[in-house]
Amino acid sequence: MKRGYSKKKYHQRSKDETVFSVIKRTMGDEVRSMRTRAQNNEIRFRVIAYNAAKKVNLAYSLVRRFLLSQPEDRTPRFGDLACQAQICEKGRR
Secondary structure, three states, rough: OOOOHHHHHHHHHHHHHHHHHHHHHHHHOOOOOOOHHHHHHHHHHHHHHHHHHHHHHHHHHHHHHHHHHHHOOOOOHHHHHHHHHHHHHHHOO
């Protein structure tokens, strides 16, 4: 690998560079704060906002996929799950 990097660390670096590139493209690449501490806080908040947006997007896609997979005329009920569990128990005996 490149000058002393292990293969695992080198590929982790490429992942980090990709995340930073996405953050710069979506939230801008300039830092508006003047002091170093404020600049660090601004970058931290951008990373937190990026992570939150990724989690919300994932949750939305999972819920949407779940809702689209259910039959329209029937919603899942607790009793249905209990009946399925009893059927499995009978099959094991």
